[in-house]
Amino acid sequence: MKNLHNLLMLALFTPALYANTPVQPLPLSPQLAYQLVESLTTEVGPRIAGSPGDRASVQWATSQMKSLGFDKVWTEEFVTPYWQRGQARLEVLTPFPQSLVLTALGGSVGTPANGIDATVVQFDSLEALLAAKPEQVKDKIVFINKAMTKDRAGSQYGKVVGARAKGAVDAARLGAKALIIRSVGTSANRFAHTGKMSYDPAVPKIPAVAISAPDAQQLARILQKAPEAKLKLQMDNQQTEDAISHNVIGEITGSERPDEIVLIGAHLDSWDQGTGALDDGAGVGLVMATAALLKKEGQPKRTIRVVLYGNEEGGLVGARAYAARHAKELSKHVLASESDFGAGRIWRFETRFGASALPFAKQIQQQLAPLGIEAGGNDAFGGPDVSVLKALGVPVVTLEQDGTDYFDYHHTPNDTLDKVDPAALEQNLQAWLIMTRAVANSALDLRK
Amino acid sequence: MKNLHNLLMLALFTPALYANTPVQPLPLSPQLAYQLVESLTTEVGPRIAGSPGDRASVQWATSQMKSLGFDKVWTEEFVTPYWQRGQARLEVLTPFPQSLVLTALGGSVGTPANGIDATVVQFDSLEALLAAKPEQVKDKIVFINKAMTKDRAGSQYGKVVGARAKGAVDAARLGAKALIIRSVGTSANRFAHTGKMSYDPAVPKIPAVAISAPDAQQLARILQKAPEAKLKLQMDNQQTEDAISHNVIGEITGSERPDEIVLIGAHLDSWDQGTGALDDGAGVGLVMATAALLKKEGQPKRTIRVVLYGNEEGGLVGARAYAARHAKELSKHVLASESDFGAGRIWRFETRFGASALPFAKQIQQQLAPLGIEAGGNDAFGGPDVSVLKALGVPVVTLEQDGTDYFDYHHTPNDTLDKVDPAALEQNLQAWLIMTRAVANSALDLRK
Numbered sequence: 103m104k105n106l107h108n109l110l111m112l113a114l115f116t117p118a119l120y121a122n123t124p125v126q127p128l129p130l131s132p133q134l135a136y137q138l139v140e141s142l143t144t145e146v147g148p149r150i151a152g153s154p155g156d157r158a159s160v161q162w163a164t165s166q167m168k169s170l171g172f173d174k175v176w177t178e179e180f181v182t183p184y185w186q187r188g189q190a191r192l193e194v195l196t197p198f199p200q201s202l203v204l205t206a207l208g209g210s211v212g213t214p215a216n217g218i219d220a221t222v223v224q225f226d227s228l229e230a231l232l233a234a235k236p237e238q239v240k241d242k243i244v245f246i247n248k249a250m251t252k253d254r255a256g257s258q259y260g261k262v263v264g265a266r267a268k269g270a271v272d273a274a275r276l277g278a279k280a281l282i283i284r285s286v287g288t289s290a291n292r293f294a295h296t297g298k299m300s301y302d303p304a305v306p307k308i309p310a311v312a313i314s315a316p317d318a319q320q321l322a323r324i325l326q327k328a329p330e331a332k333l334k335l336q337m338d339n340q341q342t343e344d345a346i347s348h349n350v351i352g353e354i355t356g357s358e359r360p361d362e363i364v365l366i367g368a369h370l371d372s373w374d375q376g377t378g379a380l381d382d383g384a385g386v387g388l389v390m391a392t393a394a395l396l397k398k399e400g401q402p403k404r405t406i407r408v409v410l411y412g413n414e415e416g417g418l419v420g421a422r423a424y425a426a427r428h429a430k431e432l433s434k435h436v437l438a439s440e441s442d443f444g445a446g447r448i449w450r451f452e453t454r455f456g457a458s459a460l461p462f463a464k465q466i467q468q469q470l471a472p473l474g475i476e477a478g479g480n481d482a483f484g485g486p487d488v489s490v491l492k493a494l495g496v497p498v499v500t501l502e503q504d505g506t507d508y509f510d511y512h513h514t515p516n517d518t519l520d521k522v523d524p525a526a527l528e529q530n531l532q533a534w535l536i537m538t539r540a541v542a543n544s545a546l547d548l549r550k
Numbered sequence: 551m552k553n554l555h556n557l558l559m560l561a562l563f564t565p566a567l568y569a570n571t572p573v574q575p576l577p578l579s580p581q582l583a584y585q586l587v588e589s590l591t592t593e594v595g596p597r598i599a600g601s602p603g604d605r606a607s608v609q610w611a612t613s614q615m616k617s618l619g620f621d622k623v624w625t626e627e628f629v630t631p632y633w634q635r636g637q638a639r640l641e642v643l644t645p646f647p648q649s650l651v652l653t654a655l656g657g658s659v660g661t662p663a664n665g666i667d668a669t670v671v672q673f674d675s676l677e678a679l680l681a682a683k684p685e686q687v688k689d690k691i692v693f694i695n696k697a698m699t700k701d702r703a704g705s706q707y708g709k710v711v712g713a714r715a716k717g718a719v720d721a722a723r724l725g726a727k728a729l730i731i732r733s734v735g736t737s738a739n740r741f742a743h744t745g746k747m748s749y750d751p752a753v754p755k756i757p758a759v760a761i762s763a764p765d766a767q768q769l770a771r772i773l774q775k776a777p778e779a780k781l782k783l784q785m786d787n788q789q790t791e792d793a794i795s796h797n798v799i800g801e802i803t804g805s806e807r808p809d810e811i812v813l814i815g816a817h818l819d820s821w822d823q824g825t826g827a828l829d830d831g832a833g834v835g836l837v838m839a840t841a842a843l844l845k846k847e848g849q850p851k852r853t854i855r856v857v858l859y860g861n862e863e864g865g866l867v868g869a870r871a872y873a874a875r876h877a878k879e880l881s882k883h884v885l886a887s888e889s890d891f892g893a894g895r896i897w898r899f900e901t902r903f904g905a906s907a908l909p910f911a912k913q914i915q916q917q918l919a920p921l922g923i924e925a926g927g928n929d930a931f932g933g934p935d936v937s938v939l940k941a942l943g944v945p946v947v948t949l950e951q952d953g954t955d956y957f958d959y960h961h962t963p964n965d966t967l968d969k970v971d972p973a974a975l976e977q978n979l980q981a982w983l984i985m986t987r988a989v990a991n992s993a994l995d996l997r998k
Contacts, residue, residue, distance in 0.1 A: 109816075140771070143647065143768075143771060144768060144771045144775065145645075145646045145775065146646070147646065147647075147648035148648060148649075154647065155647075155648070158647075197593075198592065198593045198594070198595065199595075199602065199603075199606075200595035200596060200603070200825070201596075203963060209649070243991070272990040290968050290969075291739050291964055292741075292824075292962075292963045292964040292966060293739075295742075315968070316964070316967070316968050319967070319968055320591075320825070320966065320967070323588070323592045324592060327574075327592065327593065329706060376927075377648070418813070514740075515651060515740045516739055516740040516764070518764040518768070519738060519767070519768070520738050520764050520767060521738075536598075540635070
């Protein structure tokens with residue numbers, strides 16, 4: 103029945119069925135990136151992998167690329183887990199009855215229908231939980247209360263996100279009934295930040311949620327006044343393993359070396375709470391606009407391939423599918439780069455090139471300098487989806503954005519279009535045009 | 551059955567039953583106001599009139615006043631409507647399916663169980679709706695999309711709040727099925743601001759909701775692209791008319807003229823979405839701390855009466871009950887003043903005194919000047935609850951707070967303790983001490 107269901111879903115929702123949906127043609131102007139973000143977030147909105155919004159976004163991207171004059175446009179299907187958020191409720195039962203603002207972490211199981219009632223054991227970090235004894239944790243709700251600080255590079259994210267990604271496994275291993283984390287985020291607003299968590303097949307699956315920063319502070323105060331405070335968590339998420347999603351790919355064909363691919367990417371999926379304007383509508387708009395505007399200048403020498411990855415949020419599912427499907431072609435990927443860090447101004451240019459290509463990197467940076475972009479090192483990340491290609495030897499660059507405020511909005515309902523500054527996005531677009539133009543019209547092998 | 555139910559509720563929840571609940575004694579320090587806000591918002595949290603939180607807050611206030619050494623503490627019961635928020639959901643059905651962030655307006659009826667499906671007619675103000683013809687509005691959802699700007703005095707609130715207060719009546723009169731307003735608030739965060747709305751017995755009651763500012767912008771974009779967009783609203787609020795609530799009153803008895811009352815007030819109830827830290831936990835903490843710290847200095851000559859009003863948010867219900875119950879005593883109210891505009895620094899001192907008391911007002915302002923407080927006029931508002939007494943001839947003052955950010959948080963889930971700046975609250979407390987001390991130790995008749 104499940105397979106039949108999926109076939110039916112596929113028949114109903116395969117993008118081809120939508121191929122003739124009219125798209126409002128957008129002018130090829132410096133505002134194009136913003137107009138694409140506006141269109142995607144307004145007409146599609148939330149688009150978690152496997153959902154109707156995901157399918158609508160694939161249709162949207164395909165139609166827009168055609169409308170923008172891309173030479174080739176196609177989709178590449180992959181199978182993906184599809185996680186659906188249900189109702190969620192977290193209450194202090196005693197001694198200070200009140201509700202806390204929470205969100206299920208992506209991938210979390212639900213609770214039994216009548217919920218989980220338990221006392222709480224609080225830790226100030228994942229490391230403190232790992233050092234705990236089972237008798238401290240058994241049958242309790244684990245609360246990891248670690249705050250995150252801001253900086254331009256978002257460097258604290260990696261130090262905090264472990265509690266979200268694997269806290270449920272570590273808590274369950276010690277006998278906990280559920281996991282609550284303080285949101286991985288930097289805002290004092292009362293939004294809970296979702297994000298992917300994972301289970302270990304050898305450890306019982308317990309429900310995992312995040313509460314907002316003000317709620318984490320509130321819960322800490324409650325526990326200080328009443329260490330035996332009792333909480334109730336009720337949640338009913340669902341997950342299927344074999345949904346269908348797609349990477350959407352569009353090309354501007356190279357005039358001289360069409361087999362050499364300059365890949366510029368972003369991810370098309372978003373979390374379900376917001377409309378994914380910063381994460382990653384901005385990136386989608388930027389790379390689509392870059393390719394379309396460069397075609398308007400005249401066909402580049404190399405092929406510019408825009409890859410809009412599916413299901414980045416669920417763990418680079420589309421990126422792995424792309425790498426697998428294009429394995430034989432990767433040596434022809436002369437460069438890959440991704441925009442996926444919001445919509446702040448680009449302030450640094452980083453590469454991961456072979457040594458003999460570094461003077462070329464310097465040339466690009468000199469063209470970027472008037473935009474306020476400084477030179478970075480040769481250890482670029484490239485972007486989350488593109489990191490899969492980097493690991494396979496593809497040269498990458500990062501046009502590094504100012505991420506000071508990114509984690510205020512990241513994975514919350516508050517990730518909406520109004521958080522995108524059109525002027526900052528235009529600066530991004532100018533940088534992407536310079537970088538992509540330079541590489542697409544060069545003959546240089548960046549691996550060497 | 552309803553009356554039996556209420557008697558039972560009264561028996562179960564009358565404050566006397568809680569009178570021996572232990573309270574953690576707070577030190578009489580300059581941090582007392584903040585510590586009281588912290589205690590109220592943590593231990594009670596949301597406290598809409600008629601709710602269990604309301605009853606807990608009455609118990610909390612009574613116990614705290616006793617613990618702080620007030621000479622007399624009592625409660626005054628009144629009957630009040632009790633409005634309970636249910637589930638609410640607002641979806642764009644076609645052509646861009648997505649959910650919008652909404653909140654029911656306080657007092658709104660729900661929808662039929664299967665919701666209301668309709669197209670939308672948008673107006674840029676209540677005035678524009680009032681100028682509309684029935685054929686524009688009939689069977690549609692009215693959307694009033696008016697933004698609010700910020701200033702220190704919060705002067706735009708009065709110009710925008712009409713859509714919330716009476717928009718549902720005006721829309722229903724023209725045949726609308728429901729009302730959506732852009733939140734009355736100044737934040738770009740995705741919170742919907744609730745607040746009281748009213749019906750007219752002669753006009754059908756239609757459901758009324760607010761959407762957040764980003765959602766209002768989103769809906770406007772959707773309607774621009776698709777004027778025939780269809781929405782679905784589902785909501786199930788409940789209201790009973792005869793719940794019980796209380797004003798809580800505590801006094802520091804005057805040593806020389808105990809029958810002369812200096813009333814300093816705030817409101818104890820809050821909306822249900824946040825913990826009511828700014829609205830009006832801060833005010834509650836300030837006036838309680840003022841009285842307690844002044845008693846520590848030695849008994850004042852006049853009686854200082856702290857009135858913590860019940861159900862301000864539902865329309866000054868406690869304030870009217872107080873005025874009715876104390877009608878014969880109002881001539882002995884030498885002054886009334888309320889703190890209910892958040893927790894920003896006080897920047898201006900305003901009075902509503904008789905002409906011969908104005909030199910005394912000037913003396914008070916001179917004492918306040920080192921705190922950065924300038925002189926205002928003699929047309930003070932006094933505060934929402936206290937305005938009822940002002941209308942009956944009681945002299946009032948306003949220690950006017952900086953409200954620049956107040957409407958970012960007002961009536962949202964985001965009204966939480968972390969939004970209270972302890973240093974600003976301490977400046978408030980110093981000003982309240984100066985003003986209250988001066989009036990309580992004076993023999994002047996401020997009416998003359």
